Amino acid sequence: MTYETDSDTPTIRRLDDVPTGAPFGWLVQTLNGHDERLMNNVLPADFPYEVERGDAGDALAAIAVREAMHRQIEDQRGSRVREAVELGASWNEVAAALGVTTDDARALLRAWAEGQHRLYRRDVERAPDHPLGLDPDQYLAVLALTERGDDEQAEGAGR
Template identity: 65%
Template sequence: MSTDAHEAWQALQVRRLDDIPAATPLAWHVEKFTEHNDRLMNNALPADFKYDVQRGDAGDALAAIALRESMRRHVERERGIRVREAIELGATWNEVAAALDVTPDDARTLLREWADGQRNLHRFDVEGALDNPLGLSPDRHAAVLALTELGDDERAPGAAK
């Protein structure tokens, strides 16, 4: 994203989830959250603290809540794609499951659900006659589902170890 976009983000007042543009990079979320959170943490300092510090207010608390929720949703949306990438790059289902702290079957379910959602996104975009449909084409969807058929310790064909 551009420098201008980042400057606009830095100047943006966040109080609600709807204040946060959908395509905002996660790093920008963290940056803004840290500023609000630091001021809120300063509230725990004694009133006669030796140094001049900015203290948090209700606006900081609301921003922190909205930004935290936006980050949670952002990370949640990326779970499926990161699982797909890990398997395609040579991780096993046991390794992915350990990273997620779930069973291999639960990790497979996560990937299947993500792939199905991406297939639906692609289908809606194609039905809407979009030039560059998002999501997974039927062939790509089938290829992702094939990954779920790998054994717990099996690596994707052609993947590096």
């Protein structure tokens, strides 16, 4: 599926209607269209310009698209934290970027790593040649990142 024009936009009323793997930019653009129509509902009935007003379908689509965006963002939090630390960011820097404590930032990475390791253990049975997730060595390497000091940075990492 392409994601370029309004004609490519599926009717969205439920989260399941949002195309799997839709690019984030497309989600934003789709949400903006629904939000614009919904915002037009507050304009007076005698507004001097013709505007398209939102309906319940727009409100449902906005909810579903926002949820898809939220899930996509949440799914990437752990991997981005991992990348930041591997690329040289300190835990203080990561925590500041997240707006949390360093302990909370480490806990986020640990939880993500555990989920990825569980995924690997389940997926290795389905696709033994190319399982998804973190294998045992990768899992331990990510956990080792959480043992760094708050100001410690990866040696030789590019910033």
